[in-house]
Amino acid sequence: MLLRKGIHLSTIILLFLLKHLHNYGDKKAGLILMLSLSAIAILLEIIRNKIPRLKNLFLKIFSPLLKEEEKAGKITGASFLIISMTLSYAIFDFKYFYYASLIAILVDGLTPLITFLIFRKNNKDHHHLITFLISAIIVAFIVNSGLPLIVKLITSILISLIEYINPPPDDNFYAEFFGTFIIYLLAKLFS
Numbered sequence: 001m002l003l004r005k006g007i008h009l010s011t012i013i014l015l016f017l018l019k020h021l022h023n024y025g026d027k028k029a030g031l032i033l034m035l036s037l038s039a040i041a042i043l044l045e046i047i048r049n050k051i052p053r054l055k056n057l058f059l060k061i062f063s064p065l066l067k068e069e070e071k072a073g074k075i076t077g078a079s080f081l082i083i084s085m086t087l088s089y090a091i092f093d094f095k096y097f098y099y100a101s102l103i104a105i106l107v108d109g110l111t112p113l114i115t116f117l118i119f120r121k122n123n124k125d126h127h128h129l130i131t132f133l134i135s136a137i138i139v140a141f142i143v144n145s146g147l148p149l150i151v152k153l154i155t156s157i158l159i160s161l162i163e164y165i166n167p168p169p170d171d172n173f174y175a176e177f178f179g180t181f182i183i184y185l186l187a188k189l190f191s
Contacts, residue, residue, distance in 0.1 A: 002113070004065045009109035011081065015101045022094045034086040041079040049073050077172045081105075084176035092180050096187065099145040099152065100179035103159050107135045108175055111163075124166055133160040151186040158182050 014037075021030040048058040059071060070076045081104065088097045111132040112122065119127040136156035140149065159179045163171055 005109050005113055007065065007078070008081075009105065011085075012102075012105050012109075014085075015098065015105060018089065019094075019098060022098075027094070031090060034082075034089050037082050038086040041082045045075050045079050075169065077170055080170040081172040081176060084173040088177050088180040092184055095146045096180050096183040099143070099147055099155070100159075100176055100183055102139060102143060102145075103136055103155070103179055104172065104176040107132060107139060107159075108163065108172070111135055124164060126164075129160060129164040132163050133157065136160055147183065147187060148190050150190050151183060154186055155179065155183050 018030045018033070021027070021033075044058070048055045059066075063071065066076065067074075085097075085101060085104075088100060111128060114135065115128050115131045116122050118131070121127050133156060136159060137153065140152035140156050143152075145152065159175055159182070162174045162178060167174060
């Protein structure tokens with residue numbers, strides 16, 4: 001779990017790179033980067049599920065990071081995260097994408113670690129929900145994203161519920177993409 005969440009948290013570097021590009025008005029470069037990463041993720045998913053020798057190599061390298069259903073061929077959480085980040089980045093204004101990505105990367109990455117340390121639990125139960133919600137609310141107060149606080153607080157609640165419900169195919173997709181969509185709708189409502 002530690003290694004998987006460490007890698008999950010490291011995607012914050014990608015978010016900061018996209019913010020840097022955004023600050024210089026270069027959405028095209030960011031879009032090329034995200035589309036390239038999504039293409040690589042999709043290609044890896046296809047290759048590992050269609051070519052047995054490469055599947056064995058993939059499992060040999062990444063097995064410690066994968067959930068059981070991912071080992072069996074389900075699309076990985078990492079691929080879902082990159083694909084949903086790409087869609088969110090392409091469709092929505094940067095400030096909506098950026099804040100949803102912070103929640104999807106930072107809060108979703110830290111919550112299992114905090115839940116395990118405090119409650120000694122490693123599953124998505126009510127302890128996980130409470131930890132996720134508190135963490136998201138803390139981020140809402142700390143991060144200056146240009147969004148109204150009410151938008152960030154309601155988003156924290158809704159993304160926490162999505163994370164708790166854990167709808168298929170993967171919570172990484174929903175936390176990022178629907179999170180961005182929720183922020184967009186709430187920003188329009190409260191602006």
